[in-house]
Structures are given as C-alpha cells and as structure tokens.
Amino acid sequence: MRLTRSALERLKVLALEHPEDPIVRVQVKDLDEQRLSFNITLEDRVQPNDEAQVVDGLTVAIPAASAARMEGITMDFQEPDGFKFHHSDQPHDLRLGLINLN
Numbered sequence: 001m002r003l004t005r006s007a008l009e010r011l012k013v014l015a016l017e018h019p020e021d022p023i024v025r026v027q028v029k030d031l032d033e034q035r036l037s038f039n040i041t042l043e044d045r046v047q048p049n050d051e052a053q054v055v056d057g058l059t060v061a062i063p064a065a066s067a068a069r070m071e072g073i074t075m076d077f078q079e080p081d082g083f084k085f086h087h088s089d090q091p092h093d094l095r096l097g098l099i100n101l102n
Contacts, residue, residue, distance in 0.1 A: 001070035
C-alpha cells in the first residue's frame with residue numbers, strides 16, 4: 001500500500017487528536033463479488049498478526065489477511081471527499097508525494 005502526502009498528513013492529525021490510539025490500522029474486506037470495503041481505525045497497539053511500518057513518525061498497521069490485497073492500492077485524502085483508495089492502474093487520480101509502505 002502507498003500513501004499520498006495528503007493522506008499521511010491527515011492521518012497524523014487524527015492520531016494527534018487521539019493520543020490514546022496512535023496506531024492507524026487499515027484493512028480491506030469483501031462486500032460482495034464486485035465491491036471491497038476499506039476500513040481505517042485508530043487503535044492503541046499493533047496486533048500480533050499485523051504488518052506494521054512507521055512512516056514519518058506515524059505507525060500504520062495492516063492485518064496479515066489484508067496485506068496481500070493492499071498491493072497496488074494507494075490511499076489518498078482530499079477535502080471535502082475524505083479518504084479514497086485507488087488501484088495503481090488509475091495514475092491520473094493520484095497526487096504527488098506517494099509513500100510506499102512495503
């Protein structure tokens with residue numbers, strides 16, 4: 001998974017607003033055969049089955065079950081739409097400043 005600079009900055013703000021839950025956890029689940037659901041939560045610790053990385057002072061954790069499915073996904077943040085997840089085959093939607101979590 002990759003983060004745009006704007007997504008990273010917004011996640012850092014959220015983590016600062018909730019110092020009791022400084023870990024950003026991102027996971028993906030199937031809604032049905034054609035749709036996915038991406039979930040972002042703030043938690044107090046990295047779970048044993050998470051793949052975690054510190055990016056610019058922010059710890060981002062991805063559950064092992066979601067990690068392989070996050071390959072080629074970029075998380076972006078833009079006002080007023082919020083967080084968006086893009087597949088790498090849509091480069092025209094991405095902003096500069098990508099940070100790789102691999």
